[in-house]
Amino acid sequence: MKNFTSAARLTVLALFATGILTGCKRADAPVFSPVPGTYTGTQYVSMSSPTFGATIVYTTDGSAPSCQKERGTIYSAPVAIAADTRLSAMACALLRDESVITKGFYVIKAPETVATPVFTPAAGTYLATQSVGISTATADAG
Numbered sequence: 001m002k003n004f005t006s007a008a009r010l011t012v013l014a015l016f017a018t019g020i021l022t023g024c025k026r027a028d029a030p031v032f033s034p035v036p037g038t039y040t041g042t043q044y045v046s047m048s049s050p051t052f053g054a055t056i057v058y059t060t061d062g063s064a065p066s067c068q069k070e071r072g073t074i075y076s077a078p079v080a081i082a083a084d085t086r087l088s089a090m091a092c093a094l095l096r097d098e099s100v101i102t103k104g105f106y107v108i109k110a111p112e113t114v115a116t117p118v119f120t121p122a123a124g125t126y127l128a129t130q131s132v133g134i135s136t137a138t139a140d141a142g
Helices: 006-022
Strands: 031-033 038-040 043-048 055-059 079-081 085-092 102-109 118-120 133-135
Touching (some): 031 102, 043 055, 043 102, 079 085
Parallel strands (some): 038 102
Antiparallel strands (some): 031 043, 043 079, 055 085, 118 133
């Protein structure tokens, strides 16, 4: 699942090596938006780290991402989550060690089927103008 270009590989390895050599603290862990949970329909998940200039690396199969081991995808745009997905991400930054891994599970439910509408009065031929009501058994259907 490596999606590191040559330039990205050099950048991430330089960030990691710099953090190791200086013994600095960890980068701040990434934050997901929207937060993990159950949703109806595709979610576009944004990731950010409070650490200035951090590079975020993520996986969508629940495996552990790593800057040092070049495991995962470098985050560049919101990630489309259209099916149940275990998202994991970490941040790497200049003069910082790899962050702890942020994990989340997104459950994507199929949209609820709306019951067939019922017309009152029923379809037919009428001698005068009719006021027609439409209803459905599905709660909150609009």
